[in-house]
Ligand SMILES: O=C(O)C1=C[C@@H](OP(=O)(O)O)[C@@H](O)[C@H](O)C1
């Protein structure tokens with residue numbers, strides 16, 4: 001399918017009943033690749049995500065001299081070089097994790113690293129991170145468009161590190177980027193967030209958890225302040241959890257069709273923001289049971305409206321907005337202003353696309369108010385945003401004739417989404 005072709009989202013003819021295995025977490029895969037790059041020995045990543053965002057991260061790290069080999073079982077074997085190589089170019093695509101997490105690593109390379117990506121990467125914020133890295137001793141040339149991509153990090157092989165204040169209200173990824181590389185800075189790093197709001201806190205917790213698992217000492221005893229001690233990062237074997245945010249549309253299918261969907265291998269304890277789906281889908285009328293089989297969500301056909309602060313779990317907004325548009329009462333999703341800076345302006349895009357189908361969605365600076373209305377078919381634009389495409393698929397379950405533009409954009413974090421969705425509707429297990 002070319003990007004201009006439309007995919008007609010299948011409408012369910014009855015309750016969807018299926019068992020689903022979702023691929024690995026983008027956020028965990030890209031963190032694990034990065035930590036393995038900075039480690040003192042080889043690492044193995046079991047069940048890594050292989051999608052556009054993680055392949056971009058792997059390609060970036062390979063160009064810096066990291067050995068990333070494919071093992072027969074789909075694992076990645078990562079062999080860090082003795083020194084990261086400069087004089088290279090990195091394509092960040094539209095991957096926030098690559099845009100942000102790879103910058104401090106590049107400062108540790110022994111020469112210039114040029115960064116560029118999709119047109120959207122020129123708009124997504126990175127200025128506060130550039131300033132923070134400069135104050136920690138990195139040399140960055142962003143003269144082409146100050147505070148934005150494209151840019152060049154002039155790696156010198158070392159970063160002095162120390163204390164830095166940063167306004168991370170545009171993206172939690174700024175803080176995570178500094179913490180992930182901080183142990184390899186000469187003095188480590190102490191990061192203090194000084195802005196008004198700090199979105200996506202679970203993702204910062206994921207960063208801290210993964211650093212600790214790799215043997216790094218992190219002090220997070222004070223709110224909005226993290227200190228990473230300088231020291232070794234251990235090479236290790238990691239099994240990547242399934243991507244719980246990408247499980248959202250599949251679980252939503254159970255709720256909106258009055259069916260039953262199990263997502264396998266749901267972790268008992270996790271920092272992934274998608275774990276909040278258990279609470280959210282329950283509020284919206286589902287029964288959620290976590291057991292040895294995974295997470296099972298059962299719907300009874302009814303869908304309730306919700307009033308939710310999604311600042312921590314804003315990745316879930318497109319799916320929740322789609323479910324809310326099919327509910328029996330209005331919903332308000334707030335704390336989501338920063339998702340205007342994601343793959344696209346998600347607040348504006350969701351309002352526009354749902355309204356095009358006959359919906360009544362009112363857009364505020366930091367919120368969406370969704371008043372369910374009878375929806376009709378039509379074209380659903382996705383703006384190169386994987387989560388817009390999967391949200392459209394959820395609407396399509398109940399509304400015939402939803403024609404999704406560039407559904408292939410789902411490959412950013414979820415390979416073969418349409419194959420998986422077709423298997424879901426057929427009630428069969430996806431065979432790949
Ligand atoms: O650290 C991460 O892996 C992520 C952090 C969040 O970014 P923001 O803080 O920019 O929302 C999230 O939305 C993104 O999908 C992944």
Ligand SMILES: C=C(OP(=O)(O)O)C(=O)O
Nearest residue numbers: 094095096097315342343
């Ligand atoms: C915001 C997202 O991605 P990124 O890592 O590009 O910021 C997302 O996946 O919802």
